[in-house]
Amino acid sequence: MxxxxxxxxxxxxxxxxxxxxxxxxxxxxxxxxxxxxxxxxxxxxxxxxxxxxxVLPEGPQVVYVSDWPVTRTDAEIKAQQRIDATEKRKLADERRRQWQKVDRNLDRLGF
CATH class of the missing domain: 1.20.5 (Single alpha-helices involved in coiled-coils or other helix-helix interfaces)
Structure with missing residues (x-):
């Protein structure tokens, strides 16, 4: 068969x-x-x-990291985390504002 x-x-x-x-x-x-x-x-x-x-470029890939001293205190860590959180929140707000602008333009066009 x-x-x-x-x-x-x-x-x-x-x-x-x-x-x-x-x-x-x-x-x-x-x-x-x-x-x-x-x-x-x-x-x-x-x-x-x-x-x-x-799609990736050839050659070695460079990765940047932060190097912190061993003697760093908890207060310094928390202060840096607050700074990083504020920066992250600003970036998120900017991204949200950009998407709201796109949404308003789409609403204006009827989408």
């Missing part, structure tokens, strides 16, 4: 495509079919190219 169908010969495939092209009264199907094949080919090509070269 055959599980897979027998493969078609290239001449048979070409003959079927020619017959479909010449007898089809609805050419928009062929146009959209060609567009679908083109978009799919483009996406596959992009994935292949991206997998070969990647």
């Amino acid at each position: 055959a599980v897979f169908p027998r493969p078609a010969h290239p001449r048979a495939v070409i003959a079927d495509v020619r017959r479909l092209w010449s007898t089809s009264t609805r050419r928009y199907k062929l146009v959209f079919g060609a567009a679908a094949i083109g978009v799919t080919s483009l996406l596959i090509t992009i994935f292949i190219l991206e997998s070969r070269w990647g």
Whole structure:
């Protein structure tokens, strides 16, 4: 019992495509079919190219860290945490303000 169908010969495939092209009264199907094949080919090509070269720059990756002295007191730690929290809150407020501006523009356009 055959599980897979027998493969078609290239001449048979070409003959079927020619017959479909010449007898089809609805050419928009062929146009959209060609567009679908083109978009799919483009996406596959992009994935292949991206997998070969990647998106990260080559070379060593630099990571910056803070180095603290061992003699740092709990009060200094808490003071630095307050400064960091204030800075983080300012950044979050700025980001929220930017998104609110985008939301107002979308509301104005009816979205």
